[in-house]
Amino acid sequence: QSVLTQPPSVSAAPGQKVTISCFGSDSNIGNNFVSWYQQLPGTAPKLLIHDNSKRPSGIPDRFSGSKSGTSASLGITGLQTGDEADYFCGTWDSNLYAWVFGGGTKLTVL
Amino acid sequence: QLQLQESGPGLVKPSETLSLTCAVSGDSTTTIKNNYYWGWIRQPPGRGLEWIGIISYGGTTYYNPSLNSRVTVSGDTSRRQISLELISVAAADTAVYYCVTTVRVGNSIYIDFWGQGTLVAVSS
Numbered sequence: 001q002s003v004l005t006q007p008p009s010v011s012a013a014p015g016q017k018v019t020i021s022c023f024g025s026d027s028n029i030g031n032n033f034v035s036w037y038q039q040l041p042g043t044a045p046k047l048l049i050h051d052n053s054k055r056p057s058g059i060p061d062r063f064s065g066s067k068s069g070t071s072a073s074l075g076i077t078g079l080q081t082g083d084e085a086d087y088f089c090g091t092w093d094s095n096l097y098a099w100v101f102g103g104g105t106k107l108t109v110l
Numbered sequence: 111q112l113q114l115q116e117s118g119p120g121l122v123k124p125s126e127t128l129s130l131t132c133a134v135s136g137d138s139t140t141t142i143k144n145n146y147y148w149g150w151i152r153q154p155p156g157r158g159l160e161w162i163g164i165i166s167y168g169g170t171t172y173y174n175p176s177l178n179s180r181v182t183v184s185g186d187t188s189r190r191q192i193s194l195e196l197i198s199v200a201a202a203d204t205a206v207y208y209c210v211t212t213v214r215v216g217n218s219i220y221i222d223f224w225g226q227g228t229l230v231a232v233s234s
Binding site for chain 2: 002031032033035037043044045046047050051056088090091092096097098099100101102103104
């Protein structure tokens with residue numbers, strides 16, 4: 001059971017937009033920054049978004065992040081088949097004094 | 111850019127100790143910054159990510175409460191290596207183990223670099 005809750009899967013057609021949600025609580029998302037990670041098949045995860053909405057160098061602006069209260073979202077526009085991956089949200093939990101992840105969302109580009 | 115390389119046995123017997131090492135190379139300025147933490151994350155086959163723990167440059171450690179009694183993360187800044195020890199392993203500890211670096215500045219904390227991962231199976 002993950003501390004953060006994500007939908008197990010989402011799907012959309014190439015060129016379309018998709019949003020992946022991440023729900024938490026006051027002790028994690030509510031009071032800390034959220035980051036997002038992309039894990040392509042057979043590879044290690046990669047940082048996609050940090051501090052709720054900031055993109056590291058090299059991440060296309062098709063990827064965006066936002067946070068409101070105790071939930072966060074990852075948006076991907078102009079979907080490409082190469083975006084098919086697992087996406088994880090994560091943040092620090094101030095009660096557990098530990099990092100927590102969502103269970104991951106598998107994106108399928110139909 | 112940092113490179114992280116995990117190493118260690120790919121097979122451990124139940125009840126024994128899992129020991130892994132991570133060698134850090136690349137940007138030396140980054141690796142010794144006080145706001146950088148080094149640590150470990152694991153991923154059982156076909157499942158999600160589980161955070162194990164991190165260690166700061168000064169030696170402060172934070173662990174996953176569910177693993178706290180069995181895990182030790184240690185670091186050798188002079189050799190630019192970090193280590194993971196997990197005692198009394200069972201089949202549920204079978205996973206790909208990733209070495210990671212974590213940035214922490216004020217309220218901002220995120221995992222920025224990941225090693226390629228090493229699969230450790232627990233089996234007799």
